[in-house]
Amino acid sequence: MADDLAPAASLQAWWGMHQEIDTLIITPRDMGRIDAAAAASGLASYGLMERAGQAVAAAALRRFPGAHRFVVLCGPGNNGGDGYVAARALEAAGAEVAVHALGDPSALRGDAAIALRHFGGAPRALAEYGPRPGDVVVDALFGAGLSRDLPDEAVQVVEAVRRHALPVLAVDLPSGIDGRTGEVRGAAFEAVATVTFMCRKPGHLLLPGRTLSGDVEVFDIGIPGRILAVHAGHVRVNTPYVWRLAEPQQTGATHKYVRGHLAVFSGPATATGAARLSAAAGLRAGAGLVTVLSPTDALFANAARLTGVMLKDVDGEADLAALLEDERLKTFVLGPGFGDAGRARAYAGLIAAKGRRLVLDADGISAFRDTPDALFGLFAGGDTRLVLTPHDGEFARLFPDLAGDGTLSKIDRAQKAAARSHAAVILKGADTVIAAPDGRALVNENAPPWLATAGSGDVLAGIVGAHLTQGMPAFEAAASAVWRHGEAGSIAGKGLTAEDLPEAIPPWPAA
């Protein structure tokens, strides 16, 4: 089709070759591979630990100038090793330092054992730590290697530190946060700040890890970018960097039909507002033309409140089939306020059969709760033409097994769902994840908390539709829509209502 302006395959290749370190999100497993590859390339691994620990000490001194005492809690692995380096550096800076170890320090291996030797002091047992006012806790118990729930001894310290409201600076990750999923394993420190190395991990971006990590400082300990790039996986932060090449090109000569025609299905007379929000957002986000397709009984309700958006009555499959004869109608938004599940399934079937693109949201998603495979089959062939925009509840309707699998991270769930459904999936939340059927995934972080308001999802669906109908590939259309939606939330500001959002959608960022 003429709307395939940027072929998905070349964007995929670009993704593999251009890796801005700030955008990488690396799982603990891949970070382990990176460590191993760095060591195999001749990079002295203790040097990495030394730089990591020094960075932690520098952050502690900078952030907590009024600390009476730094209490460094060291675990049984390399996270503990970073802690011993930090303790040594803090002492060298003239600070008062107490070190407490989980487990037997003489059992430390490798670089962590070297770090303890350089520290030179004798750590006291973790259970002997008694919090005092003025303490700043440097948490080096567990980082990337946390493999099960925190041991009781550590849980007790987490609770004592919380009771005394002591500030915590976490090394790599707050202990208790699973770096792969962002979930809490038993208990976790709540850090004022976290110093991590080279790149952020999923646990820094996925909730609740995102909140518990506080400010995340990423420190470059000197692992070459070429090693990171080889093992970086397919997960990135959702920034314009990752989709800017797919932005719709607009010239002075761009005709409104070239910018694409978007159609949004309205619900019945009692539920028309959601579709109008989508339509208004679609127009503002750059669709050349937007039409609300309305049941006849809702025409007046819609007509009274639409400007700039066109209106057409569609009362069933025959009407829609006739409309689909118009090749310029490329993209549909189905679901906001739609209501009628049977009709939603029939409409989705027709749209798929005619090779059009579909944003399936809200009631459109729920309509397939008993027959998700039928939906996935509709869009199975060719380029990705379906975008699904579920929140967690809607996700569980289409993918109950994935929703119920506690071993999966939110990123894993979105990736598996995208592969299964042949759709770009926007798994919504404060930590929205966008995934493509080919395995690429993005975690979004620009949405302000007040964006979670009634109707906000309808606006997002409209922006996605606008991007699709301008020819963006589905994944890039979805990701950039989530980003612009987040920006709109910040621009509209605290106390916004969904009606404020379309006007606040910003222009495309400068390339």
Ligand SMILES: NC(=O)C1=CN([C@@H]2O[C@H](COP(=O)(O)OP(=O)(O)OC[C@H]3O[C@@H](n4cnc5c(N)ncnc54)[C@H](OP(=O)(O)O)[C@@H]3O)[C@@H](O)[C@H]2O)[C@@H](O)CC1
């Ligand atoms: N990335 C980099 O480039 C660099 C990374 N560096 C640092 O290395 C850190 C990763 O080190 P790591 O792999 O040794 O893991 P870490 O978090 O110390 O824990 C592993 C130990 O804990 C144990 N253990 C696990 N869970 C447990 C539980 N619930 N309860 C009890 N025990 C448990 C586990 O025992 P096991 O599971 O084997 O029985 C093992 O002994 C990383 O976060 C960063 O700080 C820097 O030094 C510089 C370069």
Ligand SMILES: [K+]
């Ligand atoms: K830690």
